[in-house]
Amino acid sequence: MRDVTRGVSPPGRRTFLKQTGALGAAAAVCAPLSACSVGPASTIDPGSGAGGANRTLTAVIGYGNDGSWDPTQTASAFSTAANNHIYEGLLDTDPISRRPYPALATRLPADPDATTWRFTLRAGATFHDGEPVTADDVVFVFDRILDPKTQTLAKGFFASWLEDVRRIDARTVELVLKFPFPEGLSRLTLAKIMPRHVFGRPGGWDDAIRGKAIGSGPYRQTAHHPKSHTTFEAYAAYNGPRRPAFKKMNWLTIVDAAPRVARISGAGAGAQISDNIPYANIGQLQSSGLTVGGGAGMNNLFLMFNTRHRPFDDVRVRQALHYAIDTEKIVEVALKGHGKPSTSFLDEANPAYRRARTVYDHDPDRAKALLKEAGVSGLEIDLLAVNVSWIVDCLPTVKSSWDAIGVRTTLSPQETTAVFTKLDQKQDYQVVAAASNPNQFGLDPDLILRYNYGPDNLWMGYTRWATDPVARQLFKDMDRATQEPDPERKKTMIQEYVDVVAEQAVLYPVVHNELMTAWNGSLLAGIRAQPYPGINVLQAKWA
Structure with missing residues (x-):
């Protein structure tokens, strides 16, 4: 074995x-x-x-x-x-x-x-x-x-x-x-x-x-x-x-978003298809004759906490920072309506989705109360973030939301390689904001959760949470669900441990968003927009 x-x-x-x-x-x-x-x-x-x-x-x-x-x-x-x-x-x-x-x-x-x-x-x-x-x-x-x-x-x-x-x-x-x-x-x-x-x-x-x-x-x-x-x-x-x-x-x-859009649009367009289309450019590309399709799935902005860096070892602090975020504003302003506030670790289209017992609706008063209960005041956060264009668009709302509950926030967006090099080198950090989409590997919830919450995997190493008693029990519950032969019972078991993931908020989505792909429909046939990054043209052809 x-x-x-x-x-x-x-x-x-x-x-x-x-x-x-x-x-x-x-x-x-x-x-x-x-x-x-x-x-x-x-x-x-x-x-x-x-x-x-x-x-x-x-x-x-x-x-x-x-x-x-x-x-x-x-x-x-x-x-x-x-x-x-x-x-x-x-x-x-x-x-x-x-x-x-x-x-x-x-x-x-x-x-x-x-x-x-x-x-x-x-x-x-x-x-x-x-x-x-x-x-x-x-x-x-x-x-x-x-x-x-x-x-x-x-x-x-x-x-x-x-x-x-x-x-x-x-x-x-x-x-x-x-x-x-x-x-x-x-x-x-x-x-x-x-x-x-x-x-x-x-x-x-x-x-x-x-x-x-x-x-x-x-x-x-x-x-x-x-x-x-x-x-x-x-x-x-x-x-x-x-x-x-x-x-x-x-x-x-x-x-970078602007040159990516320029490469597929206008009289000098040199490309026939592009993924990761900015929401603000959808109308422009459609009016120029391109087809723009979206796929809603697991793609998300998540927060990841360093549980060895106080006070983020306290679940109340992690929860407070999630409750503080005005997720509806993120969806409206940054995502132009192409997303939803997270109501579970899984997106709503997943067959195993169930609204989690803990849902982080915008509640600044509750956020303040949790910080007070945890004995935390005067908290200052340097939010380390990847520079993916749509993530950068979301960050100002995160900052204003945290500032509003008295958490002084500095935004530090950097190249993805720089962010993860720091994490890999075990440099200290407080909170990371980044994008994730386990759907590129599949849809089954056991796979999705193991991607982020496997006991020996990369992400648990970054959070420094794997040895926590709650984490150890979570991993046992995951193993039991994997082995459960009855599909409905397995689904229930997964939903139960997803509730634990939601409550603990160690690595947890803030919003799930829609990914957009644009292509020249007069030249390409058989294109299907997928709800995860990249393209697949194995069933496409010249029109």
Whole structure:
């Protein structure tokens, strides 16, 4: 048995880099790929001059491409979206419904409730270097994920229910489960199958972190230029279920809102699709003939407290700061109506949603009373925040709300890499405001909660809360819910421990918002706006 609750040391700098994809790797990635460019993304648009069916699809992604590209580790929006086009799992999931379908495997298991699942690999499947995909490659990836000595992000999605993965023959593998867990089928997309002969070499996983990507999917990576763009082309030998419709793709990374909007709008628009569209620009883009679609889901602004920094070890102080925030004003002013105040850790569209017992409606009087009860006065907060554009728009309301209850607040928005470098280096902090969206991994609430509240994961290390007695009981309750076979009982158990998460407010959403995608509908067909960062064009084509 591999015990996911086994104690591990807090993540170091390398682990953080691998796990979140938050740190840059511009200098090191050039060697295994083509030569790196150094110009800004706005000046680089290779291949866009071609016309007709051979034209290059140019996309703008509002997140950095310089994080980790290791599929077992990354939470980077850019690389996660890109990896969904480069790699395959045994099963993959539809980007909207999240229903699983056979990818490298030839079919779904006949009995999802069985404790062994046997999969046969697709005949003729090859990696982008021409080598065949084998059972050994599948075992190679799952061995890394389940290795008790290796702390990966993917481990939190698998180790609680998956015992082992075995090679039966060159094209057959068997997954052995600890107990029936049908939800695991949709999670298999998170175990992207990687070539052992490439990434099993010394330094192979470091190459993956820095941007080397060789999969069996419909698109192969042709160049990677951190902080600028990444290019792809259709893999001619791909014989899987979702054939590539674009001969070439160029994904630009443009984090700042204004140049991102400029790149997709106006007479000189060089891109056909962009995610992370600012709410203030929706009307402008629609009036220019673009289609703008939204997806509401788990995307949220959250507050994370350092529970080792007094007075944030006191739950009353954490609650007070949540009650103080005028969330309706955030929705109205910053989100232009494209969001809702959080009424649970889960968003309202999640099938397991239930309004939490503790809901932080705007109540400054209650906030003041809680601070007084905790014996706290004259509190000053330096709010460390990521500089994601919509988060920055929300921060002034947070500050004015806290100032109004006598908490003197200083806003410190910084690049995401800078914020998480400080956290990884275990520098002291008080409160962090950042964006999160576990929906990029899936919709099942067990997965979502384990992403943020797994006992050994990154976030619990940052909050310094994992050893708290309430936390330890929470982790036990999570394990019991995971193993519960009855779906309705499991749902109730999850809702009960979500109430604990709400009450404790250690890492908790302030608002859930809608993510917007814009595209040229006269050129592109089959685009579906997704409620999490990035794009998926596996079912899109030229109009």
